[in-house]
Each structure stands twice: as C-alpha cells, then as structure tokens.
Amino acid sequence: MKNPFLRQLFDAAEFLYEEPVTISRISFNKKTQIENHVLLIGDAAGMITPLCGNGMSMAMHGGKLAFEQIDDFLKGKINRFDMEQQYTQQWEKNFGRRLMAGRLLQRFFGSTALSNFLLSVLKPFPKLTTLLIRQTHGQPF
Incomplete structure (x- = not known):
C-alpha cells in the first residue's frame, strides 16, 4: 500500500470479516419522485450510478426543489396536486437526463x-x- 496514512490505519484496524464485504443488486432503474403524496429526495427519488458521482449534491439539490414546492403549498399558493406535479417536473428537468x-x-x-470497447473508442x-x-x-x- 503506497499511502502511509492508510497503511497505519489498516495495520491498527481490527477487521470484523476475513474477506471484504460488498453490496450488490442495487437498482439504478428509473424511480418515481412521489409516493403516497410524499415528495422523495436523494436515493429514494432516483439512485445515481457510481460513474456519475456527485450524489450528495444531487440529494441536497433535490431537497431544495422539494422545499420550494412545499413552501408554496404551505403558504396556500398551490394545492397538493400542483405541488407534486411541479416537484416532479423540476426534478426531471434537473436530474432526469443525467440519470438516464x-x-x-x-x-x-x-x-x-x-468497458474496454468504450474506453478504446x-x-x-x-x-x-x-x-x-x-x-x-x-x-x-
């Protein structure tokens, strides 16, 4: 291991498992942004693939989009249906193409x-x- 700080950390670590544990079968399929009248944000609204990165920023941006619609709803400027529709439209506008x-x-x-083919191209x-x-x-x- 080239990084001396990581080497020190791993040398002192007490591992729980002999082999690394990974997660798999994560779905990156298209998701809905509203479920039972709840505005979903972050991974609940749409998981970003690892190659895209920036998922934390996307979650915060989604929270901002949700806040804007919820704020208008609570102030009586829009009804629930409009809140849900506008959030979905804004979410798709900001993230749909990127996730696709x-x-x-x-x-x-x-x-x-x-992978090798794409990289060579x-x-x-x-x-x-x-x-x-x-x-x-x-x-x-």
Whole structure:
C-alpha cells in the first residue's frame, strides 16, 4: 500500500470479516419522485450510478426543489396536486437526463469487454469524453 496514512490505519484496524464485504443488486432503474403524496429526495427519488458521482449534491439539490414546492403549498399558493406535479417536473428537468446518461454508461461498465470497447473508442476523442462526463454530473445549483 503506497499511502502511509492508510497503511497505519489498516495495520491498527481490527477487521470484523476475513474477506471484504460488498453490496450488490442495487437498482439504478428509473424511480418515481412521489409516493403516497410524499415528495422523495436523494436515493429514494432516483439512485445515481457510481460513474456519475456527485450524489450528495444531487440529494441536497433535490431537497431544495422539494422545499420550494412545499413552501408554496404551505403558504396556500398551490394545492397538493400542483405541488407534486411541479416537484416532479423540476426534478426531471434537473436530474432526469443525467440519470438516464448514467444508467446507459453503467451498462457499458458492467462488462469488462464493453468497458474496454468504450474506453478504446473514447480514448482518441478527449473532448467527447469530457462531454460524456458533463452529461452525467449536472450543473452547480
């Protein structure tokens, strides 16, 4: 291990299991943003694939979008139906395309052969790679 700080940490650690434990079978399928009249945010509204990153920022942005609609609802400016519709529309506008791009890319990186193929296609085109990454990371809010 090259990192001396991590080496020190791992050398002193008492592991619970002999082998690393991983999680699997996580679904990145499209989800609904409203369930039983509850506005969902973060992973509950749509899991972002690992290649996209920035999931914490997305969760905070989703919370801001939910707050804006809930605030208008509580102030009597909109009804519940409008609150739910507007939240869903704003959520899709801000995250839908990004999550779709992430799901598409995730399919390529689920297979070594497809991963190698995609990387070999993208290698000569760094601007295309940058564009692809931009499609998965969204904009600051």
